[in-house]
Amino acid sequence: MRILVCVKQVPDSWSERQLTDGFTLDRDAADKVINDLDTYAVEAALQLQEVHGGETLAISVGPVDAEDAIRKALQMGVDEGILVTDPALAGSDAMATSLALAAAIQKAAVDVVIMGIESTDAKMSVVPAMVAERLGWPMLTLAQALTIDGSTATVHRQTSVGHDVVTASLPAVVSVVEKFNEPRYPSFKGITAAKKKTVEHWGIGDIGLDASQVGVAGSRTKVAAAVPRPAKQAGLIVEDDGTAVAALVDFLVERRLV
Amino acid sequence: MTNVVVLIEAVDGLLTKPSRELLTIARRHGSPVAVCVGDAADAAAHGADVCAVVSPADVVEPVASLVDALATVCAQYSPTLVLVTSTIEGKEIAGRLAVRIDGGVITDAVDVREGLEVVQPIFGGAVTLSAHAIGCAVVAVRPGSIEPVAAQGAGSVVAVTIPEPTRRRASVVSSVAGAGSARPDLAAADVVVSGGRGVGEHGFALVEQLADALGGAVGASRAATDAGWIDHKFQVGQTGTTVSPQLYVALGISGAIQHRAGMQTSKTIVVINKDRSAPLFDLADFGIVGDVASIVPAIVAEIGKRRA
Ligand SMILES: Cc1cc2nc3c(=O)[nH]c(=O)nc-3n(C[C@H](O)[C@H](O)[C@H](O)COP(=O)(O)OP(=O)(O)OC[C@H]3O[C@@H](n4cnc5c(N)ncnc54)[C@H](O)[C@@H]3O)c2cc1C
Ligand SMILES: Nc1ncnc2c1ncn2[C@@H]1O[C@H](COP(=O)(O)O)[C@@H](O)[C@H]1O
Numbered sequence: 001m002r003i004l005v006c007v008k009q010v011p012d013s014w015s016e017r018q019l020t021d022g023f024t025l026d027r028d029a030a031d032k033v034i035n036d037l038d039t040y041a042v043e044a045a046l047q048l049q050e051v052h053g054g055e056t057l058a059i060s061v062g063p064v065d066a067e068d069a070i071r072k073a074l075q076m077g078v079d080e081g082i083l084v085t086d087p088a089l090a091g092s093d094a095m096a097t098s099l100a101l102a103a104a105i106q107k108a109a110v111d112v113v114i115m116g117i118e119s120t121d122a123k124m125s126v127v128p129a130m131v132a133e134r135l136g137w138p139m140l141t142l143a144q145a146l147t148i149d150g151s152t153a154t155v156h157r158q159t160s161v162g163h164d165v166v167t168a169s170l171p172a173v174v175s176v177v178e179k180f181n182e183p184r185y186p187s188f189k190g191i192t193a194a195k196k197k198t199v200e201h202w203g204i205g206d207i208g209l210d211a212s213q214v215g216v217a218g219s220r221t222k223v224a225a226a227v228p229r230p231a232k233q234a235g236l237i238v239e240d241d242g243t244a245v246a247a248l249v250d251f252l253v254e255r256r257l258v
Numbered sequence: 259m260t261n262v263v264v265l266i267e268a269v270d271g272l273l274t275k276p277s278r279e280l281l282t283i284a285r286r287h288g289s290p291v292a293v294c295v296g297d298a299a300d301a302a303a304h305g306a307d308v309c310a311v312v313s314p315a316d317v318v319e320p321v322a323s324l325v326d327a328l329a330t331v332c333a334q335y336s337p338t339l340v341l342v343t344s345t346i347e348g349k350e351i352a353g354r355l356a357v358r359i360d361g362g363v364i365t366d367a368v369d370v371r372e373g374l375e376v377v378q379p380i381f382g383g384a385v386t387l388s389a390h391a392i393g394c395a396v397v398a399v400r401p402g403s404i405e406p407v408a409a410q411g412a413g414s415v416v417a418v419t420i421p422e423p424t425r426r427r428a429s430v431v432s433s434v435a436g437a438g439s440a441r442p443d444l445a446a447a448d449v450v451v452s453g454g455r456g457v458g459e460h461g462f463a464l465v466e467q468l469a470d471a472l473g474g475a476v477g478a479s480r481a482a483t484d485a486g487w488i489d490h491k492f493q494v495g496q497t498g499t500t501v502s503p504q505l506y507v508a509l510g511i512s513g514a515i516q517h518r519a520g521m522q523t524s525k526t527i528v529v530i531n532k533d534r535s536a537p538l539f540d541l542a543d544f545g546i547v548g549d550v551a552s553i554v555p556a557i558v559a560e561i562g563k564r565r566a
Pocket of ligand 2 (some may be wrong): 006007008009035037038042059060063064097101114115116117118119120124125126127128
């Protein structure tokens with residue numbers, strides 16, 4: 001079985017995130033790390049490989065330094081990496097990114113694609129479903145557990161009202177939530193081994209796309225303005241001195257919340 | 259007049275509040291074409307000019323069937339804007355539909371202003387983006403972002419025929435609903451009272467009492483759901499539900515970035531925590547430094563007294 005996991009390089013959510021003058025993410029302003037929600041997808045891929053054998057691949061669409069996110073996956077134990085990188089990709093929105101990912105996945109010829117549920121920078125939670133739609137493959141969202149039996153994948157997921165068990169035939173796209181597992185830390189051996197693993201670089205020509213389909217040209221959204229939130233007026237913080245509760249209820253009444 | 263396609267939801271034949279919010283936004287931008295599974299008797303009273311009804315029997319896969327239905331309606335009405343509610347399913351529908359109709363997708367929006375300018379808070383609310391779509395805008399709007407306003411629409415009813423699916427799809431083999439609740443739905447509630455590690459194993463009853471006194475939904479931090487004090491579906495935050503109520507009350511929650519990401523845009527935030535240095539106090543409109551075990555019953559009693 002060929003198992004592919006999608007990982008994204010994002011600014012560390014603990015450091016200050018900024019936008020450039022062109023309203024795209026200022027990638028130099030913050031430390032960059034693998035999207036932490038994607039490490040659960042990597043763990044899920046490795047667990048599948050432990051059961052079924054085969055190869056694991058990590059793929060990312062991004063600038064050249066996004067190779068670091070792939071390296072992190074390789075250190076955790078993924079076999080090979082593919083970085084889709086091309087100057088034409090700059091400024092891609094979810095439409096353009098999903099197009100590039102889908103084209104690359106097609107070329108990589110895999111049985112199952114595992115993705116995170118959300119990138120902590122874009123926070124759109126749409127790319128996995130868009131990739132599945134473009135590939136014409138079934139999508140199993142929000143997996144808390146994933147098993148594969150022959151050519152059928154089964155996931156368990158929490159819904160807003162209860163619990164579902166959902167199946168699909170392979171190839172399929174699966175997105176995993178952070179309750180799936182505890183991602184392993186790279187071992188010393190894993191870190192050493194990762195240095196010898198290859199990360200192929202693919203340009204958009206390699207995946208059959210041209211510059212008009214990706215980047216700003218291929219995007220379907222355009223940001224007009226980005227306004228920092230006005231500094232929040234400092235709230236009233238009181239000690240519990242016996243009058244605090246009445247003051248709170250007065251405040252709620254005044255705002256017509258009670 | 260341009261058309262705006264809106265995916266609405268009805269419970270017992272009546273529109274949910276997030277659906278009424280979507281129709282209110284839709285009317286500002288054109289003639290609302292409401293797509294609904296089953297009957298929504300009051301859709302016209304909230305401004306729907308067309309009620310495009312999908313037969314529940316045709317919904318074989320929750321998300322994919324609705325994408326098929328919306329794509330069919332879009333082909334017929336050529337909208338400039340499509341609105342869905344920004345839930346996990348809603349975002350998935352929006353993304354897939356955008357691919358189908360080659361539109362621009364924007365999720366977690368809080369408003370659509372004149373000129374189809376979509377307003378979206380990012381970085382946990384620290385920055386507000388305004389964006390436009392190229393082609394049809396497919397926008398997922400956060401529940402609770404605007405106040406719904408009733409208005410009469412023409413309400414002509416048409417049936418939507420979903421074309422026979424040609425692609426492989428996922429199928430739900432079993433679906434277990436949790437116990438129903440009399441409290442409002444977390445994502446759409448006007449008031450949310452959440453408890454964290456600080457309320458303790460036996461303290462969740464306090465969270466529920468305050469929620470009920472305020473007519474709100476119950477939420478939780480991940481520390482509380484991981485401890486098993488309350489089901490995971492009540493988790494608020496980055497990997498739980500995003501809420502934006504009129505009032506958010508946090509009891510014994512420190513304010514980790516992942517929690518803040520899911521509640522930061524609440525209109526009024528009340529924080530009760532015994533540690534004055536808890537980061538969530540930075541977001542509080544009103545905060546009390548003290549023990550939830552004694553403060554919460556006092557609040558419930560005080561509210562009762564004022565109502566009496
Ligand atoms: C990938 C990932 C995703 C995550 N997603 C989420 C998410 O979606 N939502 C989420 O909430 N978390 C999420 N987390 C976890 C998050 O990082 C925090 O660990 C969690 O929010 C902490 O919950 P807490 O505030 O209840 O607990 P703590 O941080 O332990 O805070 C408890 C607070 O209670 C106070 N307290 C204690 N006793 C009392 C008392 N008697 N009276 C009053 N106050 C008291 C303490 O002073 C303290 O401030 C995620 C983490 C990761 C790694
Ligand atoms: N540029 C990218 N490269 C690789 N994977 C991505 C990229 N963007 C998004 N993804 C995947 O899609 C998931 C959801 O991302 P998003 O829709 O941006 O919130 C992530 O967790 C990743 O698994």
